[in-house]
Amino acid sequence: MVNTVATAPGENSSTDHRTTAPAFTADAPTTHTPLLNFVEEIAALTQPARVHWVEGSEAEHRTLTDELVETGTLTRLTSPDFPNSFAAFSDPADVARVESRTFICSENERDAGFTNNWVDPAEMREKLQGVFAGAMRGRTMYVIPFVMGHLDAEDPKFGVEITDSAYVVTSMRIMARIGTDVLRKIEELNAFFVPAVHSVGAPLEPGEQDVPWPCNGEKYIVHYPETREIWSFGSGYGGNALLGKKCYALRIASVMARDEGWLAEHMLILKLTSPANRSYFIAGAFPSACGKTNLALIDPTLEGWKAETLGDDITWIRPGHDGELRVVNPESGYFGVAPGTGWHTNANAMRAIAKGSSVFTNCALTDDGGVWWEGMTEEPPAHLTDWRGQDWTPDSDEPAAHPNARFCTPIDQTDMLAEEYFEPDGVRLDAILFGGRRKTTVPLVTQARDWNHGIFFGATLSSETTAAAEGAVGTVRRDPMAMLPFIGYDAGDYLKHWVEVSGRADQSKLPEIFLVNWFRKGRDGKISWPGFAENSRVLKWVTERLDGEGEAVETPIGFTPTMDALDLSGLEITPEALEDSIRVDRQEWATELEGIDEWFAQFGDSLPTSIAAEQEELRRRLSS
Numbered sequence: 001m002v003n004t005v006a007t008a009p010g011e012n013s014s015t016d017h018r019t020t021a022p023a024f025t026a027d028a029p030t031t032h033t034p035l036l037n038f039v040e041e042i043a044a045l046t047q048p049a050r051v052h053w054v055e056g057s058e059a060e061h062r063t064l065t066d067e068l069v070e071t072g073t074l075t076r077l078t079s080p081d082f083p084n085s086f087a088a089f090s091d092p093a094d095v096a097r098v099e100s101r102t103f104i105c106s107e108n109e110r111d112a113g114f115t116n117n118w119v120d121p122a123e124m125r126e127k128l129q130g131v132f133a134g135a136m137r138g139r140t141m142y143v144i145p146f147v148m149g150h151l152d153a154e155d156p157k158f159g160v161e162i163t164d165s166a167y168v169v170t171s172m173r174i175m176a177r178i179g180t181d182v183l184r185k186i187e188e189l190n191a192f193f194v195p196a197v198h199s200v201g202a203p204l205e206p207g208e209q210d211v212p213w214p215c216n217g218e219k220y221i222v223h224y225p226e227t228r229e230i231w232s233f234g235s236g237y238g239g240n241a242l243l244g245k246k247c248y249a250l251r252i253a254s255v256m257a258r259d260e261g262w263l264a265e266h267m268l269i270l271k272l273t274s275p276a277n278r279s280y281f282i283a284g285a286f287p288s289a290c291g292k293t294n295l296a297l298i299d300p301t302l303e304g305w306k307a308e309t310l311g312d313d314i315t316w317i318r319p320g321h322d323g324e325l326r327v328v329n330p331e332s333g334y335f336g337v338a339p340g341t342g343w344h345t346n347a348n349a350m351r352a353i354a355k356g357s358s359v360f361t362n363c364a365l366t367d368d369g370g371v372w373w374e375g376m377t378e379e380p381p382a383h384l385t386d387w388r389g390q391d392w393t394p395d396s397d398e399p400a401a402h403p404n405a406r407f408c409t410p411i412d413q414t415d416m417l418a419e420e421y422f423e424p425d426g427v428r429l430d431a432i433l434f435g436g437r438r439k440t441t442v443p444l445v446t447q448a449r450d451w452n453h454g455i456f457f458g459a460t461l462s463s464e465t466t467a468a469a470e471g472a473v474g475t476v477r478r479d480p481m482a483m484l485p486f487i488g489y490d491a492g493d494y495l496k497h498w499v500e501v502s503g504r505a506d507q508s509k510l511p512e513i514f515l516v517n518w519f520r521k522g523r524d525g526k527i528s529w530p531g532f533a534e535n536s537r538v539l540k541w542v543t544e545r546l547d548g549e550g551e552a553v554e555t556p557i558g559f560t561p562t563m564d565a566l567d568l569s570g571l572e573i574t575p576e577a578l579e580d581s582i583r584v585d586r587q588e589w590a591t592e593l594e595g596i597d598e599w600f601a602q603f604g605d606s607l608p609t610s611i612a613a614e615q616e617e618l619r620r621r622l623s624s
């Protein structure tokens, strides 16, 4: 059986269990024994037609994309607006992450906690042995050495993804640092790598014609936290298949972070510089499809304010040598929600996309060989081919792009990329925003009284569900730190770890924490705050609060801006809409507290006492 040789975290199995001459690694470009063993084992199990070691070069990229165009997986865009770019259309049943098929297989069920699906690891391994047996028959097995974060970080985090999807290789090349340089570094450091196995689960029999988007109705997204392994089967889509992203940089990394004293978080990082030339580094945790990429790429409407980005989805936070919390973006690309991204809402994303070298998934095709999605332009084109390949006109009932259609674009094409993005060990963190999509209750912005109260904001974060995951859209669910689908261990232990990490930092240098909501509806039933670029007005207030300025009132839930605290210069907003955005409604909060009570009850005794104390403090403040 594969991987029954127990390996301690931070160590790959180096026992040579090859009994015969290597069948698949004879001409491998490495002599690194654990890696050769890994590739040999997986190849023996999955039986690919050939093995390709990914270099990450331009020439290789050209060959792979040519092949993908040939098989119909990719459509080459011919419009000059999208140079060197491609469109992909998934199977209509493979359009988002599959949380119901995502498993944390820890040795003890208790360690997966109530927020995860758990299966006994021995049972899962046996199951997957069957599922992966022969799964790559007739296909090429690609071996992708990758690193999350910088290659020259103090403690680089390596992985090797084995996949039978060239679409995954093409996307991983954008999303992470991959290829020969990484392989050389793994060898040089004799470093541990996370073994990550991915198959679309669609073996090709001799003579069988391939389909543009092979996948399998049966899906498994499996994590073994103790041995730091990932096994993904049946899906070719984003977070299910690009294993460096959610599977590694969040689920496995959160476990590494717990063991090593740091945090792996679902956050954007923004650098904001004031007219007085002071810079602030702000991270924001919002659930999937709740505005991280948009805020990360904000174009402030306020005169003299400058925003630059460091990342839009994943942030690793470490206590630095100087007692500050430092943040780094472990990724190198955007896998952004396409619909709603347009010149009038997110020009910085559009400018990065316009530089090309992108892969678009489940967007619509324009007649001149470009892509389009809802919200890209105010007026839709007169005719499109929709994401399912059907003719589309503006009076069609269905959207032209899938609501979870994505653009995959290299981050270094961003004009407003902050220079600190290139710092291997990151930059200091000044503020954290927790945010969700709530029609009611949660005001535009609230400052926590202190770090522990801020953790309570994160622990009780909630949002209406979106198209980024399968299932119903629009129901409120609790999403702690926007990490509900991504915490690789017990959620109560995770909150405890947040409390403990702060103890490793200089208390006077801890970031301030804020709760935000861009989505609250007003008395007219419409979202009352204009959002997007106008969120710079909220960010300005955040920086004022960091500097001990900015008008605020203390409410039972924390500090909120007074009616004249936000800089509204040049903004047309009625006093009613402003009030609807920022007001704290005790009635709504009494109901909210019931929701929090129900939520915390699920933690049982794994809820940290300091967080339970915040719940009681909120109860007390609401009733006084």
Ligand SMILES: Nc1nc2c(ncn2[C@@H]2O[C@H](COP(=O)(O)OP(=O)(O)OP(=O)(O)O)[C@@H](O)[C@H]2O)c(=O)[nH]1
Binding pocket: 286, 287, 288, 289, 290, 291, 292, 293, 294, 295, 312, 313, 335, 336, 337, 339, 340, 341, 468, 518, 519, 527, 530, 531, 532, 535
């Ligand atoms: N009303 C309003 N909508 C917003 C705002 N910011 C983002 N949105 C919408 O929210 C949707 C998702 O935004 P993104 O920025 O892509 O969300 P994300 O958090 O990066 O999503 P993932 O990549 O799935 O993690 C888009 O359709 C936007 O139109 C805002 O300030 N106000």
Ligand SMILES: O=C([O-])CC(=O)C(=O)O
Binding pocket: 096, 097, 237, 238, 239, 240, 245, 246, 288, 289, 313, 335, 468, 469
């Ligand atoms: O992981 C994905 O497929 C896309 C994404 O960023 C999310 O859903 O949060």
Ligand SMILES: [Mn+2]
Binding pocket: 289, 292, 293, 312, 313, 335, 336, 337
């Ligand atoms: Mn995003």
